[in-house]
Amino acid sequence: MADLLECNDVVVRGAVHRFAARGFDALTDAPHPGRPASVTREDREALAALLDESARQGRTWTAAVLCDWLAAERGARVSAAWLTELLHRDGFRWKRTRDTLRHKADPVLQQAARAQLEDLRLYGWTRTRA
Numbered sequence: 001m002a003d004l005l006e007c008n009d010v011v012v013r014g015a016v017h018r019f020a021a022r023g024f025d026a027l028t029d030a031p032h033p034g035r036p037a038s039v040t041r042e043d044r045e046a047l048a049a050l051l052d053e054s055a056r057q058g059r060t061w062t063a064a065v066l067c068d069w070l071a072a073e074r075g076a077r078v079s080a081a082w083l084t085e086l087l088h089r090d091g092f093r094w095k096r097t098r099d100t101l102r103h104k105a106d107p108v109l110q111q112a113a114r115a116q117l118e119d120l121r122l123y124g125w126t127r128t129r130a
Contacts, residue, residue, distance in 0.1 A: 039086060043076045048090055052127060063087070063094075092127050 002009045018026035047070065054061060061069075063080040070076045070083070078086075084094070 039070065039076045039078050039083070043070060043074045044086060044090055046074060047087075048092075048127070051087075051092060055127070090127075 002012045005012065015027060047066065050069070051061065051066075063084050066087075067078055067080050067083055070078060087094075
């Protein structure tokens with residue numbers, strides 16, 4: 001159940017014990033301490049869709065640029081470190097893009113590939129699990 005609810009096992013056990021002791025009334029959410037999350041589930045889904053589409057197009061993003069995109073498109077302000085954590089939770093992993101031309105034997109193709117590689121960033125995010 002904890003995996004389905006995306007929470008800790010201890011939280012599920014506590015809810016089960018409260019339900020056993022006091023019924024459904026014990027399961028209502030109490031006010032949560034701290035400030036509300038700056039990146040909502042909808043923001044994370046939009047970000048995942050953007051990264052999946054970008055991966056199909058061969059475009060790469062850095063965490064800092066993704067933070068700028070979130071601020072501009074979704075109005076969500078977040079640090080690059082926290083966005084990295086959220087991306088890891090959603091199954092994305094950072095990896096270095098490959099910048100080799102060994103597979104291009106034709107010199108004309110090599111020159112064209114070099115021009116494309118100059119436009120690419122060295123880092124990007126890809127989803128490792130669905």
